[in-house]
Amino acid sequence: MQKLLTIGAGRMAQAVISGILQQEQDRFHIVMSNRGNVARLEQVKNKYGVEITTNWKDHVTNADILFLAVPPSQQQSLLHEMSPYLTNQLVFSVAAGVGVRELEAPLPEGAAVAWVMPNTAAEIGQSMTLYALGQHVNEIQEKTLLTILKGIGPAQRVTEEQLHALTPVTGSAPAFMYYVAEVLTRLARGKGVDEAVAQQLVSQMILGSARMLSSGQKPKDLIDQVATPGGSTAAGLKVLQTEDLDGMFERAVQACVEKNKEVY
């Protein structure tokens, strides 16, 4: 059994651990740590049955995998602090904007690092995860990482530059989708449907649409199937185009990219 130490026990650490435990219960011994929020640690211990600690240093030397799930602003000082304890552990981080180069720089020469960008659907094994590997990750470590990622959903290897550009598309865009869901749910409620029903009908609509997309059909073709020529959907789509929804999404993605750069 390999020992996996998380530093950070917040939303993303828990989403990933939850996904791993559903798929790979017996493969990893998981220890979760944070900066001292004992109540949060007790919660994760009760919820996931993992070991907890407020002092990651007690576990770092005999861990096989170090999973950094702290805010991007905290990560460089943490890496410096961790550096003297590193031997051959695989270090992977999910911090937005903190690339492979930034992970390697504070660590000893030859440190094995990976930059991973999951999303919160990791919690149910449905994240679309992107990852980039540092130059010193060996075959066994890559296999271990892929085992972890398999637990949280499909994963796609990309370059570090692509990962910077795509973080909004897979990491942040779930929030954009939930925003759309919130708006549609509110509209449905405004028509006298109660909240639970409104959420059910919107979530099933999104689920069905996602399944159609994941069957490989092109968005354009799927739009055409819905929009009867001269019909009501076409009238609605025209409003979205006139109001520049494309431009709004482009600007939202760009805002995420710019924000992620602020870490440095």
Ligand SMILES: NC(=O)C1=CN([C@@H]2O[C@H](COP(=O)(O)OP(=O)(O)OC[C@H]3O[C@@H](n4cnc5c(N)ncnc54)[C@H](O)[C@@H]3O)[C@@H](O)[C@H]2O)C=CC1
């Ligand atoms: N929430 C999301 O959808 C996604 C988040 N991420 C990344 O995941 C990381 C964590 O984000 P969230 O889980 O959303 O935040 P969060 O605020 O829920 O969790 C942060 C955790 O880090 C701990 N922490 C903070 N500073 C620390 C330090 N110096 N030493 C040890 N522990 C420390 C906190 O106690 C907390 O447990 C961020 O870097 C973010 O960019 C990446 C992809 C998606």
Ligand SMILES: O=C(O)[C@@H]1CCC=N1
């Ligand atoms: O909002 C954030 O900064 C993180 C990065 C991707 C998703 N959540």
